[in-house]
Amino acid sequence: MTGFRTVVVGTGFIGPVHVEALGRAGVQVAGVVGSSPEKSIAASQRLGLPADYKTLDDVLADPTVDCVHLTTPNRYHFDQAKAVLQARKHVVCEKPLAMNSTESAELVRIARDSGRAAAVAYNIRFYPLCHEAAARVRNDSLGSLLHVTGSYVQDWLLKPTDFNWRVLAADGGELRAVADIGTHWLDLIQFISGRRITSVCADLRTVYPTRQRPTGPVQTYSGDTPADVATEPVEITTEDCGAIMLRFADGANGCLWVSQTTAGKKNCLRFELAGSKQSLTWDSQSPNALQLGNRDRPNESLVRDPAAMEPTAAAISSYPGGHNEGFPDTFKQLFRSFYGAIEKGILSDPAPYPTFLDGHHEILLCEAILKSHRQQRWVDVASA
Template sequence: MPFRVAVVGTGFIGPVHVEGLRRAGQEVVGILGSSAEKSKQAADRLRIPTAYADFDALLADGDVDSVHITSPNRYHFDQAAAALKAGKHVMCEKPLAMTSEESGKLVEIAAESGKAAGVNYNIRYYPMCLDAAGRVASGELGGVFHVAGSYVQDWMFHPTDFNWRVLASEGGELRAVADIGTHWLDLIYSITRLDVAAVCADLHTVYPTRQRPTGNVETFSSGAGGDIPTEPIAIDTEDYGCVMLRFANGARGVLWVSQVTAGRKNCLRFEIAGEKESLAWVSESPNDLWVGHRDRPNEAVIRDPGSLAESAQGFSDYPAGHNEGFPDTFKMCFRAFYNSIESGGQPNYPTFAEGHREIVLCEAILESHQEQRWIELNTK
């Protein structure tokens, strides 16, 4: 029997969860927007049977086994805690909470509840990223020397581009790092299983003032533009960031993130240099993995379910030559989540503990930027 799931959030990512859940074989029974009217509109548009008037109504629904939280960041802690205490499994969008104090409490609440609690770091589930993790786990890469990469977008390129995420009160003190940089950091952790031991960060706000539309603007919309009335508003989050990393094994790394890089709609890159070979991947060509060698020709490995690492083979559904992309990663993350619940085994998905790790890391990055020095993390 499929799990019965309610989704919180009707903006960009909520409907993506609905689609991914359905493709993963789960039943979406209800949806909640920021108002009863938005709930109804989304339920009608997405063909979902129940439109909730508020979060309490969702929690009171005995037909709901699991809750997917895609609301703005500042609601995550309260909603995740309440859902777990109400006996629901929870899959939460990142960041898990606004502070490490909150995320640490959520780890405790999840453990006490006995329910599954995951964070949607979906980028782990590109087949070639899973294959890279399998190569590292099998020893093909050898020890890691260093890691480099980026995650860049352009949806905040104009000073008229605006979204609730640019306000620290809504999304947290970090924006580009927390919104997309954490995806990169989680991906590198999921591939290498190396903890970050210290960070040194430099962040920059390109537009200290943006024009906020007096109406609503959805994520990844084209901004205000045209004749839409706007008002100036001070921005207290970064458009760009560069972070140097020291890993617990002595390896080094560097990450840069930007939401103001023209032409890059959603581009994540990494290159991992190891003792035996190196690995590189770009999200704009997600079905290819580059494998570098010193003493023989390099390889361009194309996704083929039959040749993926064994640990990755259950997360690639289509034959070679039939590309898998962004929507498929949600399906696969949710597959891992619900299969783990059914099996009762060790979690095979990003857990609340891993979501908490990312927030601790973000706070160290912010502290490093503010104090302009290296900040060490407790990796024990």
């Protein structure tokens, strides 16, 4: 994959994650762009990259750049992804794809008409044992899907003094915990089960209607705001936690709990798929083991080992059994899948990576969840 030249836009927490994973995937990172020329230069120096690009416009004007990765705040995704595709470049966009379904639907259309590959960075699909779970659903090891339960919980917004742009509806959208981390779980479960979620019933909660915003910059996951930093009160309308009941296309049902105010849980996604033959349980904080639940024989623990896994799972597992793979490896495998598909001429749905159509469906899910919460009733998810 050394023939590709890629630029990453965004220098916060996730931008450098993309840079590192692209290098490990064999993709040339030609530069990184921040929110100002000064930040672009500083990030380039910090990451050991050329400082040839100061702005996104510089990148779009360079015909030697094949692809752009967008790791910017949510409110920029639509305009930036549109500009990248109109510049005839491939694009990988962080989630959520856009601020609303009108925007995401237009991005799906633009991507289709552009003839370029367009992915959303739902990296959690690319833990090898998540692919293993999906393969076991496909080969009927699970049997008929009965129900799904799970959660995605963190604690980085536990205190009223914890603050980040994501808590503001104007920057991140009207949903926060659901859109920021819940959509990872929702995308993952639909990928594994092979079934769309068709209706939802949500009960969400804003734990802190007011948070203290530092008057200076803060870094995501950097810990407590220092006591000597000046703050100002800010009204918060986005949710800190909530429960969502789910119905799937074939009649299976389920429930998701999402929270960014659960002490001690730094980044924990869990799921349990219950089938008529077997259950599958996985925890992102122990990602190299998949628990297999049985009725008439002892339960089993499948440890990640390419030699013992389904071919699709083994294909995204780079190391032999006993050599653990984790969060950074999911981005590497996502990017290998994305750029490998481009090499093969796979530029649209169905694709071996999460596409803009998948991202659009997640936006439709979020809108149904928000409507359900506000009206306190079941709401059908609009068709993508």
